Amino acid sequence: MTLVEEDSIVVPGELLATGTFQTGNGVIQDGEKYYANMVGVFFSKGNKLRVRPLKGRYYPKVGDKVLGTIEDVNLTSWVVNIRGPYRGFLLASNAIKGRFDPIKDDARRIYDVGDVIKAEIISFDRTRDPMLSTKFPRLGKVEDGRIIEISPNHIPRVIGRKGSMVKMIKRATNSKITVAQNGRIWIQCEKKKDQDLAIAAINMITREAHTNGLTDRVQEFLDKNKQA
Amino acid sequence: MSDSYVRPDGRGTKQLRDLKVEVGILDRAEGSARVDLGNNIAVASVYGPREMHPKHAARSDRAVMRVNYRMATFSVDGYKRSYPSRREKEISKVLSEAYESVVLTKNWPRSVIDVHIEIFQSDGGTRTAASIAITAALADAGIPMRDLTGGIASGLYEDHVVLDLNGQEDMKGTGDMPILYSPSVDEISLFQLDGQFTFEQFKEAFNTSKTGIRDVVEVIQNALKEKYLLIREQYGVDDEDDEDQDYDDEDDYDEDEEDEEEEEEEDEEEEELTPVPSEPIGEAHSTTVATDEEEEEVTPVTSSNFVVKQTPTTDSGLDETPAEEKPSEETEDESKEIKNTWFNKPGAELRPMKSNSTSEEDDDDSENVMRDIEYSQEE
Numbered sequence: 001m002t003l004v005e006e007d008s009i010v011v012p013g014e015l016l017a018t019g020t021f022q023t024g025n026g027v028i029q030d031g032e033k034y035y036a037n038m039v040g041v042f043f044s045k046g047n048k049l050r051v052r053p054l055k056g057r058y059y060p061k062v063g064d065k066v067l068g069t070i071e072d073v074n075l076t077s078w079v080v081n082i083r084g085p086y087r088g089f090l091l092a093s094n095a096i097k098g099r100f101d102p103i104k105d106d107a108r109r110i111y112d113v114g115d116v117i118k119a120e121i122i123s124f125d126r127t128r129d130p131m132l133s134t135k136f137p138r139l140g141k142v143e144d145g146r147i148i149e150i151s152p153n154h155i156p157r158v159i160g161r162k163g164s165m166v167k168m169i170k171r172a173t174n175s176k177i178t179v180a181q182n183g184r185i186w187i188q189c190e191k192k193k194d195q196d197l198a199i200a201a202i203n204m205i206t207r208e209a210h211t212n213g214l215t216d217r218v219q220e221f222l223d224k225n226k227q228a
Numbered sequence: 229m230s231d232s233y234v235r236p237d238g239r240g241t242k243q244l245r246d247l248k249v250e251v252g253i254l255d256r257a258e259g260s261a262r263v264d265l266g267n268n269i270a271v272a273s274v275y276g277p278r279e280m281h282p283k284h285a286a287r288s289d290r291a292v293m294r295v296n297y298r299m300a301t302f303s304v305d306g307y308k309r310s311y312p313s314r315r316e317k318e319i320s321k322v323l324s325e326a327y328e329s330v331v332l333t334k335n336w337p338r339s340v341i342d343v344h345i346e347i348f349q350s351d352g353g354t355r356t357a358a359s360i361a362i363t364a365a366l367a368d369a370g371i372p373m374r375d376l377t378g379g380i381a382s383g384l385y386e387d388h389v390v391l392d393l394n395g396q397e398d399m400k401g402t403g404d405m406p407i408l409y410s411p412s413v414d415e416i417s418l419f420q421l422d423g424q425f426t427f428e429q430f431k432e433a434f435n436t437s438k439t440g441i442r443d444v445v446e447v448i449q450n451a452l453k454e455k456y457l458l459i460r461e462q463y464g465v466d467d468e469d470d471e472d473q474d475y476d477d478e479d480d481y482d483e484d485e486e487d488e489e490e491e492e493e494e495d496e497e498e499e500e501l502t503p504v505p506s507e508p509i510g511e512a513h514s515t516t517v518a519t520d521e522e523e524e525e526v527t528p529v530t531s532s533n534f535v536v537k538q539t540p541t542t543d544s545g546l547d548e549t550p551a552e553e554k555p556s557e558e559t560e561d562e563s564k565e566i567k568n569t570w571f572n573k574p575g576a577e578l579r580p581m582k583s584n585s586t587s588e589e590d591d592d593d594s595e596n597v598m599r600d601i602e603y604s605q606e607e
Contacts (some may be wrong), residue, residue, distance in 0.1 A: 011452045012367050013375030013412040013445075028332075028374060035412060037332060037372040039452050054456065055259065056370030057277055059336075085277040085291075085339035126337045127288070153370070208463045210456055217463065 006043055009054075009210070010036040016049055026051025041210050054210055058084035058152040058182040060121050060130040065139075067147060067184035068132065070115045076102050078111050080119065083149070083182045086129045090119060094133040116142040118178065118186075145176070145188035148199055152183035154206045157214065165205065165215060172222040173198040197225050233388050235397065241390045242436055244380070244443060249360065249451035251368040259369025261451075263361040266394055267351035272361035273344050274369040277336040291336040295324040297358055299347040319355050326408050326418035327362060332372040341371060352395035353381050356406050359418070364448050368455075375410035377417055378444035382407075382433035384423060389432045391440045405433050409441045 002017040004010060016027060017034045026038045027049045036042065040051040060066075060082065068080035068088055078095070080088035092100035095110060111117060118139050124130035134140045150158070159166050159179055170177050175189040175198050185202060189195035201218055208214055233241050245266030254260035257273035280286035297320040301308045312320075324343075331341065343365065345358045359379030366373060383393045384403035398404060403423030409416050425433065 009453045009456045011376060011449050012373040013410065014449070015412065026372065030413070035375070037374060038370055039367050039456075040370075053370050055368065057258065085279055085336055087279060151370075208459055211460050211463050 002044060002049070004042050007212075008042055009039070010042045010051060011039050012037050016042060016051075017044075020047075022048040024048045024050030026053060053153045055151055056153055058082070060084060060086060060088075060124045061181070062121055062124055064121045064181040066119055066121060066132070066182040067142065067178070067180040067186060068117055068119055068182075070111050070113050070117065073107050073111070073113055076100060076107060078107065080117065080132055082119075082121075082130065082132070083152075083184070086124075088119070088121070088130045088132045090117075090132040090134065094122065094131065094135055097135055111141060116147060116186075118142055118180070142178075142186055145186050146195060146199075147184050147186050148202065150183050150185065150202065150206045152181065154209045155179060155181060155183060157209045158185065158202055158205050160215060165218065168215070168219060169198050169201050169222065172219075172226060173201075197222065200225070233386075235385065235388075235390060237394060237396075239390075241388055242439070244392045244440055245394065247360070247444060247447050249364050249447050251364050251451050252455055257365075257369075259365045259367070259371070261361045261364035261368060263357050263364065265353065265357040265360065266392075267349055268347070268354055268357040269349040270354065270357040270361040271346050271348065272358065272365040274362075274365045274371065275342040275344075276369075277339040277341050277371070280338060280340040286338045286340065289337050290333040291331075291339045291341050293324045293327045293331060293333065293341050293343070295320050295327065295343045295345065295362065297323060297345045297347075297355070299350060299354065303347050303350045319358070322418060322420070323355070323359060323362065326359070327366070327377070329415070329417045330363075330373050330375060330377050330410060331366060332374065335372055341366075350395070352393050352398040353406070356380050356392075356408075359408050360444060360448065364451060367448070367452050375413045375415075376445045376448050377408050377410045378441035378448065379406060379408040379418065380437050380440040380444055381405060382437045382440070384425065384429060384433075389429055389436060391436050403429070403433075405430075405437070407434070407437050407441075409438055411438075411442050411445055 001019050004014065004016050010016065012035075014036045015033060016036055018032050020032070021029075021034055021044075023029050023034065026036060026040055028035050028037050034049055036051050038051055038053050039055065040053040042049075042051055044050065066082045066088070068082040070078050071081045071087070072079035076092040078090040080090050082088040090111075092102070092105075092107060092110075117134055118141075119132040119134045120136060120139060121130045122133045157165070160168070166177055166179055169175070173189060173194040174191075175187055175194055177188075177198065178186040180186070187195055187198050189198065201222055204218060204221060205214065208217070235241065239245070246264070248264040250262045252260060253262050253271070254273050257275060259274040261272050263270045263272075277291050280292060285292065297316055298312060299308065299316060301310050323345075327343070333341070343362055345361060347354045347358065356379035359377065363373075363377050363379075367376060380391065381393055382389060382391050382405050383397065383401050384390070385393065385397045385401040387402075390397065390401075393401060393404060401423070403421070403425050405421045405423075405425070406418070407416055407420075408418035421430075
């Protein structure tokens, strides 16, 4: 029996349900009692209880595409800041398609400190730091444009169902947008005004991430500000 | 013990001072809270989980809680040195240890959760005010905790057991017993006692504190919820007019997110593909993408197919890939060799491995985390 309404805000230690359920993210079980363990929006799907967090840091997952900044260059590897508690490692063999010869090649000519790269996490577990790769198509150095940071928990909301939200923003502002799972968003616009509008829309999404009917309101917001 | 006893500041024996909790007051911190407990003002800020420095202090199986309790030099009557005193260090230590049992530290191995508390005004019971602020700030930062922990002191003043001693009572009283208690898991995480209690007095003080903490936790709960409910009230629309979510559940997002600008860039890329044999593959590739998008749910099988098919395309598009910053001569020299070899090399196997894992491991992952949590709960 669930004791909390669907879509309500719950806090740690709040009793969500009693009986037999499956636990998902943000729920802990104590015998037949189920408690929330973080601030978030409660929802249940079938027999599974979950709390969708409203804040929190990025936790790496294999297969995530991330936007990272190069923090350090070694002879054959890079240290990449991907936000969150662990630093990403990019080995030269995972960075470029050809062979990397540390005697002939200079790692700094590929990525230098301060560069922003789009990378994929190819391995990560609790015991080791995440390994990155830029070898796959459409990964690599990011040039031009602007990057904003939001909470990784709001990323799904920014993307929307089947990318509806981000498509809408792109259409309205005539921009290129890449949404990375670690909460960084890359935006490229020709006009600064459009860029500001896209950023304002994303900020609006993060602020109102836990409300209903957000897509319509963002659409409204974009229409209104585009005319002005 | 008579309940009619009135304390110097006019409170009853079992009455808390005014408590006000406000969360999210600092922009740069992950989570923050300000607590006004009577004349005490405590501000807590939470940073992390983040990388541990110094590295040797990290623990391989869990995050470290690092609480830093400080009192401002102007927070007390008279003079206070600016560097941390023995007392401040001690309170920092006991609070970090207390919160290690509440926070699910096993979710973030090798990292640290930093909490800074600044006391701006003090009037007895700053460590309990600090603990309330920490709890609120940790929850505000979205850090998973087993429960909201409240802290309050009970003590002896003129032979009465009184709740939430203020500065004057603390000085003149004969006993002081601050505790940190988590109501829904029913656990004590900090217990300190100073002075002499009879067993009866102790029992009464203990129960008084527990009741007091339930009220404290309620205040924290309301503060945490209020922040989000206000926004809902202001901007949200009634549930009725869109009953279906306008976004997917966590499992499904990943696929979509980058498909987006993949379309654009892909077009460019495909135009540049000239080799004859790769053309049908290229087409098949693009159709796969299209179906992926149209389908309601991207099945794991499709996505792995997608990856496998994609590999040869990548291969032939090798020269044009923008990711390549290397001087081109070498690549061109080796391109023929690489053409058929690079994705057969051991490193390239990572790709299919990954694609197999995407959908199935998703669930496994979350279960792993859950197992950890249960484990830590048992401890």
